[in-house]
Every structure is written in C-alpha cells, then in structure tokens.
Amino acid sequence: MTGAWVGLAVLALALAWPVPIALSKAAWPARAPGTALALWQAVALSGGLSMIGALLAFGLTPFENDLGVASNLLSGHLLDGALPTQTGALQIVSLAGAVVLGVHLVLSLATTAANTARERRRHRALIELLSSPLQGSPDTRMLDFPAPVAYCLPGVRSITVLTEGLVRVLDAAQLRAVLAHERAHLRQYHHLVLLAFKAWNIALPWFPIANRAEKAVALLVEMLADDDARREVDDASLATAIAIVGSPWRDVDPAAAPIAADEIVPEADPETLGARVSRLISPPGSLTRAARALVLASGVALVAAPVAVLVALL
C-alpha cells in the first residue's frame, strides 16, 4: 500500500515536471510525429491518473485490511462507519484532494468543450453569411480578406476556409498543398486532441506537463497534416506555401483591404514555422520501426501503471 502511493507520487511528479520538459526538447518527435503525439497523450493521461491515484492510495492507507472494497467506501463506510483509528487528517485531506482534482479535470474538459462548441457555432454562422461555397467544392469557402489565411472549422459538416488574399498569392500546387493540409487536420480529428490538451492546460496551467504539452502537440499535429499533404504535392510547394502564408503581411496592398491588414499581425510563435519548413526542406529520416515500437510500449506502460494501482484500490 505504502509502495503504491509512493510509486504513483513519484510517477506523477516525473510526468508533471522533468518528462514533459525533456520530451518537448527532444529532436526525434519531428521524425515520428504520430508516435510522439501518442506518447504525449500517454504522458498526460498517465500524469492525471497518477496524481489522483497517489492521493487516493495515500488516503486509503488506513483501510488496508479492507481493500478491494470500494463498494464499502461508496456505500458510506467512510461517512457513517467508524473510521479506522489510524486515519489522520492528512489522509482525509488526501482523499478529498483526489476527488477535487478528478472533478476539476473533468469539469475543465467539459467547459472547454462547451465554450469551443459555442464559438464554433457562431463562427460557422458568420462564415455562412459572409461567404458562398466554392463551386464544385461545397465544403470550401472563400472569405473576402486581404491577408493569406487558411483554416478548417470542424463540425458535423467540416468546412475549410480560404481568404482571397491566399488565393491571390499562391499558385495551384501551393493551394492544393494548403487544402490537403487542412483536410488532413479534419480527417485525423486533430481538433479533439488539441481540445483535450487545451483543457488540460487550463486545468493545470502551472505544470510543464500541461503547458509544454499543449504547444508541442500543436506543432506535432501541424507536422502530421504536413506529412499528409506531402502525399499529394511536392515538398517544395508545401514549404513555399507555409513560407508565403507565414510571411508578414505588410506587403499586402492596403488599398485592397477593407480593414487595415496592419491591425491584424500574427503574434510571434517562435520555432513552429522554422521547424515545419526545415523538416520539409531537409527531411530527417523517420524513426526506425524498433524505436517507434519502444516509444509506444513506454506509452502503454505509463498508462498501465496507474490504472493497475487504481484497479487494485477500488
């Protein structure tokens, strides 16, 4: 029992601090973004479960003789039965902490999902008023805006939005690259992964496990979408499209702009763009099959450990 909570606490600490820092600095994820994305999800899931599990296991130490009897606990053993004599205030606090943390994480996910859904609904309603579907491609919409922007809006009927500024500056192959990239996001449900990590970051903003993860995951899904787009277009077109869309927009003819394009300057997001482009220009060899299997196995082990303890406890 003592071993269980100490073990989980160590795991929770490792996953909250040094592991995500090391993972966010590692170079290999660019060589296997899908595998790295899976590992990040395992780290986040295992981290959350270990935190809750460690608190639970510690809080339940006085019930050692009674274990495997969550039903007892739930049916009020803790509430109206006599507490085991060695139950200290610390154990009670710990149990309460486990419940609070669990509820906090679930609520954060629920509110983030609800807020996102509401924003998307309004966004979609506006897009439908402001743009017509492209002929022959009803899920692609063109917005009258001078800066080159492309994005996708996930939903029951997902749509891809392009601006006129984008179509003006990209050639046909580059445009195909952008579309393939956006459709890969939609096809691979990247918005769900991003949503989970965003909720995670809102719930635990001070932990590297959450804030590093959100950023790293955002870059990984871009790389995955890039890889998908590369099957349809050559690397050079995709890289050029990224570079053109990413370049500062002050070159845009202000006379053509219904609103000052200067007002909308993207905030700096260091490294992201360079990482994506250099990956396309000089592609790193992908990670060996054995290495990827090793990473995936560690991910499974990371999640399995706290799950096993929780199952034994409850």
Add this chain to the structure above:
Amino acid sequence: MITLGVLERSVMNALWESPDGLSAPELGERLVAAEAPAKRRELATTTLLTVLSRLESKGFVSRSRATRPHRYHAVNSRSEHTAELMHEVLQLAPDRDDALARFVGGVSPTEAETLRRLLASRGTGN
C-alpha cells in the same frame, strides 16, 4: 431552389448595403429585384420574417420597433464581421481559443528571416 442559408445570405447582403435599415416588405422587393428575371418569384413576407428573426436571435440583425412595419438593421458591417472572424482565427481575441486549426501559426520577423534563408539555400541546390 432557395435554401435557408442562401436566403439568409441575401438578406444580410441587402441589410449590409442599407445603412438606414429596411422593413420586411422593402427587403422582399430588393431580393426579388436582385434575382434574374426568369427566376423571379414572390417571396412570402412570413418567410422573410422567419429568416429575420433567426438572424436576430443569432445577434446579426437588430430590429427597431419605433415604426410600423419594424425596420431591420445589420448589427455589424460585413468587414467588421470579417475582422471578428480573422481575429478569432489568428487568436488575437482576449479569450483566445483553439477552436480552429490554422494553416500557419503566427510568425515573428526572425522566423520569416529563417524561412527566407532556408528557401534560398534550397534554391542554390545543396
């Protein structure tokens, strides 16, 4: 066939072009006049009122009840709405949200410079 979405779009376009607002009958006249003569047909005022109240509940249209018939106004101009969308997409709004996956994240001048260098080195064929 005129779908609801198309109708909403035409209604908004008419309102965006009318700073003084329009009443439902005026709106109907404009929409019918905008159609090609061959496709022209009457638009039931009740249909228009339904569309208008939908747009009102979404917050895109406001109604002034001072006169009869009521006059409808676009709450924001077309470009204001576009700007709102772009701010959201580029995550400049104070309540930034990753509701959307964007083709390219923000770029700093340093990054742009890195890119130009990378692209240039590719051009010289190494």
